[in-house]
Amino acid sequence: MVLNDGGVTSADDTSANVALAGNGRTLHIDRYYDTLPGMLRRYDRQARREAFPGGDARDWQAWQARLREQLRTLLGLDLMESAGQCPLNPRVTERVRVEADDADDPRGIVRERILIQVEPDVWMPCYVLIPEHPRLGADGRPLCWLCPHGHQGGGKYSVAGVRGVPAVDDAIRRFHYDYGLQLACRGYVTLCPDARGFGERxxxxxQKDDERSFLRGTCAQLAHMAEPLGLTVAGMLVWDLMRLVEYVRERDEWNMGALGCFGFSGGGMQTLWLAALDDRIRRAFISGYMYGVRDSLLTMNGNCSCNYVPGLWNLVDMGDVGSLIAPRPLVVQSxxxxHLNGPRGVVNADEQVAIIRSAYRMLGAENHLTHLHAPGEHHFDETGVWDAIAASDQGL
Ligand SMILES: [Zn+2]
Structure with missing residues (x-):
């Protein structure tokens, strides 16, 4: 039916559109009037208003400072409880010796479980993997990486490579999720925290024992609690990692000059945000989280709530956020x-890395940016990674 009365026009088709579906219970609808096309047009009109407009290195630095301030506000970081009013009160609750899986690798590793206070009465458990024979930085102290996790791994258990838990073992096999342990096997101290909403948090x-509950996270609940208060999931996660950086500084045992952050998937998201906003992170590795948002988060709009920061897309795309890491060493893996690359495939990631590359080029640091392509579905892939990481061990 077409209504064209008083200037009000609705459907341009004349079909009845609905009929009883084959299941006999519902209506089958021939044509839907969904929201995505309008949202894509809106995105194209108003996205990336704060992308770097061009200029020289000085202009870029002014842009970096301005965008960081805007992003801190969007993430709600300035609303988090002040670090000055909230001591970390760190506790070591467990210390065990673990052996590397690989029989060819003789290095023993000590695993601590620590607790730190990230906001008043908000606690973050974290595994710390300490190799017996650590790789040393320029100051003679062990090199150190923060290793945030993503979804579907039970939080810190998979990244720290905790063995003997079948659900965790499967996640490690599927995603090569134990990168915290793999780094420790190569001599790096690694800190593998539980993000809010995961593992013990x-x-x-x-808060149940079944496998699905154990492996997943409560990002949606976090978003519901946070966003009406002006907070965001991504902001809370990056805040907690900033507090973990503070813990590393206060513990004063490891090299701060080459402190890194290394994450896959949702751990890549956390690494992206932390490294973009906190210069104490001196190098970063991001796997499985560098996508243009139009394809990967707007067209593919069923991703987890933690990816969605209110107001963000009006300002920047992921590559713009990543370019804030320049000129510090950055490895991106795609x-x-x-499937998270979206309908156009890996070109969607390549376009974002091109945005980042232009920033590194602008600052004369193009050799500090590495983009690795790996075959296969969404997973962390070791190929070429350890060489790329080692290349940045001393140059900082
Ligand atoms: Zn999430």
Missing amino acids: RDARL CIGD
């Missing part, structure tokens, strides 16, 4: 067959 809805 799950909110009430998933899997060719990663």
